[in-house]
Amino acid sequence: MTALRIALDVMGGDAAPPAMLEGAVRALEKGLAAERVLLVGDEKIIRDGLAALGCQAAFGVLHASQTIGMGESPSQALRAKPDSSIAKCVGAVREKHAGALVSMGNTGAVVGASTLLLGTLEGVRRPGIAVTLELSGHPVTLLDMGANIAPKPEHLLQYAEMGAIFMRDCFKVAAPRVGLLNIGEESSKGTDLLKDAHALLAEAAELDFAGNIEGGDVFANKADVVVTDGFTGNVVLKLLEGFSGFMLELVLSELDAHGVKWSAHAVRNVKKHIDYAEYGGALLLGVQGTVIVGHGRSDAGAVANALAFAARAMDARVNDHIVAGLAGGKLAQSPPSK
């Protein structure tokens, strides 16, 4: 049972600790058992916070005396604060007291500690950060969003394979189409990295390779998995975030100028499509454990989503299937999820 637990970093994120605790409580309403959640952070704050919420659920609690701030240098903070909630979460997964961790805290620290301390899955060369967006009525997973900013072509091939397994296991896409983010459709387009990666992807019989896709095609339902290097991915992700906020503001002010009042419900419906809080966060694919790192400004709803998402990825045995898939070179050979 403990191996199926999810360690939640109660201290990380702009709205921590209250939003984290409230998120844990709300995850129970989504069907998650309290026994599966291990709350990691200052024990007194956790106990008091739960009491304030009137919550008696049987959450596990793991004390951590230190907290890494959002703005701290990841490497320095990890060295200086061995008893931080982030380090304790990663430690819990490493020691198999939990199978997953969820943190809305310092992204660099979570990714850094996880990559360093958990080790990669058998056969995985480099972990990648996967983000799933609900665009044009269907989920699209983009990776890598910043773990590996100067990848080799083989890394991109593995991202394609890991992303496809993830989409199949967690989103029930039977044969995920994989696109390679590039500046043109022809195989001759792009940098040397992209040309070499295109050749590798085209040869990979186990993949449904949709070829190169351009920036705008991300919204055109041409692929279920979009593979890119971590530099481009990170720029793209932040651009989408900035742009969606900018567009929403623009639209709202324009409506306002025309005396049109827009309901909060309608705004939420639009936001849902462009907000990766819908799935609670980004998934670090390729490490031994399920690691979800959410946005610093996550609210209780996003935390609950992230916990549910972590449970889904664990229960679907995404990591086992990645190991089997990479070993066999055949996605089809990996065991079906139960």
Place this chain on the structure above:
Amino acid sequence: MTALRIALDVMGGDAAPPAMLEGAVRALEKGLAAERVLLVGDEKIIRDGLAALGCQAAFGVLHASQTIGMGESPSQALRAKPDSSIAKCVGAVREKHAGALVSMGNTGAVVGASTLLLGTLEGVRRPGIAVTLELSGHPVTLLDMGANIAPKPEHLLQYAEMGAIFMRDCFKVAAPRVGLLNIGEESSKGTDLLKDAHALLAEAAELDFAGNIEGGDVFANKADVVVTDGFTGNVVLKLLEGFSGFMLELVLSELDAHGVKWSAHAVRNVKKHIDYAEYGGALLLGVQGTVIVGHGRSDAGAVANALAFAARAMDARVNDHIVAGLAGGKLAQSPPSK
């Protein structure tokens, strides 16, 4: 006078030739003299088209017997069609019968022919494609948007310098702030290219270097010029186009579902911010001549904007100032625009 003319590719673009001719006529309303416009394409089509518009203006006309299609391979088409309207436009600039060209046709062919046949400005290592977007109430110029997908750090420095001169000359920004698109603010962030470019930009006393800026900061008025490699730039540009269309559709359908009717005027106001047709197109900076290549789906309004924009760049002597600026290494030393 001829050196100040603008060659307009009448045959290129989805709505060519009619939208091109109508655009030329509409540019007259913006104060452009007909003598400054050289219409390039099938002479009979041009004469008939102008007659249909009831236009008697004294446009120049240059016959071209061939047309390069939007989907044709640029290099093959340029070889096979030496008398294409694109080749004739570039030829007119090369022979100093015009100082600028505007085409809404095959981007690869326009950029390829211009780069190859016009030659670069003195001191310029590699031309770059600059796109100006009207975001958060002020123009931001991004470059390179795809001319140079694997640049060296020195190329990025020159893009910064050219972009700053362009913003100063054409948009009256006295001291343009230059940002380097990266995945974090610290100078240690990003690929080797970005780290080296950061060092060069920080040393360039003639630049107002705003440091690294992240994807979302493009909308946050942190820089007037955003420098990036052509691969990332091209992905970003197409992503913004795709995303803005997607967002607008999402918003409109959500409004519709709530029974709210939105005026065409309000939609246009929103689009204006995210549409680079506002300035008529992208500018190929660094070649001998003013080259504007617009979106294939440009309408007459975008064509008129592009012609006005070409006149503005020429009259402001952007290219002279780039040569002087690169020679002196001091933007301040370049002669003030009249």
